[in-house]
Amino acid sequence: xxxxxxxxxxxxxxxxxxxxxxxxxxxxxxxxxxxxxxxxxxxxxxxxxxxxxxxxxxxxxxxxxxxxxxxxxxxxxxxxxxxxxxxxxxxxxxxxxxxxxxxxxxxxxxxxx
Amino acid sequence: xxxxxxxxxxxxxxxxxxxxxxxxxxxxxxxxxxxxxxxxxxxxxxxxxxxxxxxxxxxxxxxxxxxxxxxxxxxxxxxxxxxxxxxxxxxxxxxxxxxxxxxxxxxxxxx
Numbered sequence: 001x002x003x004x005x006x007x008x009x010x011x012x013x014x015x016x017x018x019x020x021x022x023x024x025x026x027x028x029x030x031x032x033x034x035x036x037x038x039x040x041x042x043x044x045x046x047x048x049x050x051x052x053x054x055x056x057x058x059x060x061x062x063x064x065x066x067x068x069x070x071x072x073x074x075x076x077x078x079x080x081x082x083x084x085x086x087x088x089x090x091x092x093x094x095x096x097x098x099x100x101x102x103x104x105x106x107x108x109x110x111x112x113x
Numbered sequence: 114x115x116x117x118x119x120x121x122x123x124x125x126x127x128x129x130x131x132x133x134x135x136x137x138x139x140x141x142x143x144x145x146x147x148x149x150x151x152x153x154x155x156x157x158x159x160x161x162x163x164x165x166x167x168x169x170x171x172x173x174x175x176x177x178x179x180x181x182x183x184x185x186x187x188x189x190x191x192x193x194x195x196x197x198x199x200x201x202x203x204x205x206x207x208x209x210x211x212x213x214x215x216x217x218x219x220x221x222x223x224x
Contacts, residue, residue: 004156033211040122042203042216043157050210058211090156099145099164099207104156 002026006091006105013081013112021076021108023091031097032074034058034066036087037107043090049074050097081112115140117187117206119215126194127223134189134218136204145207146187148178151217152200160202163187174198196222 007022025032030051035043045058047066055066063085065077074093078085088109092102118137126132138144143165149157161172168180178189187204199222205212 035214040216043214045211045213048211056210092157097210099162101147101159101162102157102212104158106154106156 004091004093004103004105006089006108008108009106011108011110013078013110015082015112017081018077018079019081019110020078021089021091021110022073023075023105024073025091025093025103026072027093027095027103028071029093029095029103030071031094031100032068033092033094033102034064034074034076035090035092036060037090038087046076046089078110081110083112086110086112115206115208116213117146117204117215119202119204119218121218122216123219123221125221125223128196129193132189132191132194132198132220134202134204134220136187136189136215137185138187138204138206139185140206144187146178146180147205147207147212148172148176148187148189149203149205149214150174150200151203157203160189194220194222196224198222 004025033048034046044060049055049068052071067075088107091105094100146163148160151157163170201217204215
C-alpha cells in the first residue's frame with residue numbers, strides 16, 4: 001500500500017538550478033495535484049491534473065511547470081530555482097476531479113540557497 | 114472568494130480535556146468541507162468530510178465535526194484529547210476544481 005510516493009524527500013538547490021520533483025500514485029486515481037506549504041500560509045495549489053492528458057494552473061503557478069506523464073505520474077519542474085521557492089512540496093491524488101478526499105504524499109523539503 | 118478561515122493559529126489543551134478547533138467558510142450553496150491532520154514531518158491525512166445530510170460528521174481517531182450553516186462554521190471536536198493528537202490541523206473546502214486549505218491550527222497537548 002504505497003499510496004502516493006514523492007521523490008526526493010530533501011533537496012538543496014542553488015539559485016538558478018533546475019530540478020524535477022517526482023510523484024507517483026498506485027491507487028488508479030484520475031486526478032493529481034501539487035501544493036506547496038509555507039509557514040503560516042497553509043497549502044497553496046500550484047498545478048493540478050484533473051485527468052490524464054490535462055493540466056491546469058492553480059493559485060501559485062509562476063516559476064513552475066508540470067507534466068502528467070501517464071495516469072500514475074505527475075511531475076513538477078522548477079526551471080530556474082529562486083529562494084522564494086524554498087518550501088515543502090506535497091503531491092496528492094484523488095479518485096476523480098471533484099470534492100473527493102485527497103491522498104497525500106509525505107512531501108519534498110526543498111531549500112534554494 | 115470561496116475560502117476557509119481558521120481563526121486560531123495555536124491551541125493548547127491538557128491531555129484528557131475536550132478539544133474544539135474552529136473553521137469558518139465562505140462558500141455558496143452547499144459547501145464540501147474537510148478536516149485533515151498533519152503530524153510532524155508527514156503528509157496530510159483525511160479525518161472527515163462533509164458533503165450534505167447530517168450536520169454532525171464522524172471521522173477517524175475519535176474526531177467529529179459539526180456543520181452549522183447559520184454560523185458558516187465547520188468546527189472539529191474531540192471529547193478527550195490524547196498526547197498523540199498533537200499535530201497541525203487543516204480545514205479545507207472544495208473550490209470547484211480543487212481543495213482550498215486554511216492556514217492551519219497547531220495543537221499542543223500538555224500532560
